[in-house]
Amino acid sequence: MKLAGRGLACVRGGRGVFSGLDFDVSGTQALAVTGINGAGKSSLLRILAGLLQAEAGSIELEGGDPERSVAEHAHYLGHRDPLKPALSVRENLEFWQAFLGGERADIADSLSRAGISHAAELPAVVLSAGQRRRLSMARLLAVKRPIWLLDEPTSALDAEGQKLFASLMMRHLDNGGLIVAATHGFLGIEARELRIGGAA
Numbered sequence: 001m002k003l004a005g006r007g008l009a010c011v012r013g014g015r016g017v018f019s020g021l022d023f024d025v026s027g028t029q030a031l032a033v034t035g036i037n038g039a040g041k042s043s044l045l046r047i048l049a050g051l052l053q054a055e056a057g058s059i060e061l062e063g064g065d066p067e068r069s070v071a072e073h074a075h076y077l078g079h080r081d082p083l084k085p086a087l088s089v090r091e092n093l094e095f096w097q098a099f100l101g102g103e104r105a106d107i108a109d110s111l112s113r114a115g116i117s118h119a120a121e122l123p124a125v126v127l128s129a130g131q132r133r134r135l136s137m138a139r140l141l142a143v144k145r146p147i148w149l150l151d152e153p154t155s156a157l158d159a160e161g162q163k164l165f166a167s168l169m170m171r172h173l174d175n176g177g178l179i180v181a182a183t184h185g186f187l188g189i190e191a192r193e194l195r196i197g198g199a200a
Contacts, residue, residue: 001027001063001146003048003070003178008057010043017043021057023194027146030169030179030191039196041182042079045149048180049076064146074147075140079155081132082139085125089116089135092124093142103144114138115164129156137165140172148172150181154188162188 002024009019017040025031033041046052048059050071064073083092093107111117114137119127127135133156140148148169154162166188169179173189181187 001061001073001176001178003147003180004060004062005044005048006058006060008044008047008059009055010040010047010052011055012043016055018196019056021196025178025180025192027063027176027178028173030173030181030187030189031194032187032191033180033182033194033196034184035196041196042151044196045076045078045151045180045182048147049074049149051076070147073145074149075143075145076149076151077136077140077153078151081136083124083127083132083135086123088121088123089127089138090120092135093138096139097143100143100145105142105144107142110138110141113141113168115161130158130161133157134161134164137168141168146177148177148179148181150179152183153181154183154185 004024006022008021010017023031033044035041043052047054048070050069059070061070084095087095090107097104111120114134116131116134116138119131154165157165169189
């Protein structure tokens with residue numbers, strides 16, 4: 001599988017964020033998107049996830065299901081962890097499996113690998129920021145998708161959580177997946193860099 005962007009441009013609020021952006025990343029590879037605040041790192045991920053429309057350019061996916069969009073091949077993990085506060089940790093994963101469809105993994109195993117199985121029956125509203133991020137990590141595992149779009153993926157995680165997330169990312173790559181991650185720091189995995197310029 002190969003994901004590529006050609007001549008991508010983004011405009012937000014009438015302001016040009018970036019233009020003429022080219023990149024490609026293949027299965028087993030990670031691409032770290034770097035740049036100052038306001039450069040468009042998050043906007044690029046949201047374009048790839050189908051949440052924003054590019055002003056110009058194209059996105060191409062080779063090796064995927066031709067009947068499905070890039071977004072339907074991808075997990076998007078943004079700054080905010082998507083959860084339903086009234087549902088338990090386990091019920092949140094059950095919701096996402098039903099909503100996203102596709103190939104499912106065992107929920108108990110996903111929670112265990114994300115290090116949050118001890119909180120499976122707790123309502124999500126009581127989770128700490130780090131636990132919410134671990135629940136989002138479990139969502140990446142609970143429904144199998146080859147593309148992970150990660151925006152500052154280790155935010156809110158302590159050193160142990162960051163190490164765990166790095167191991168999950170490496171396993172995803174080893175299984176043929178690909179990762180595009182916006183980051184200000186080291187991801188904990190080997191990654192090529194795509195630096196975006198822009199105003200702060």
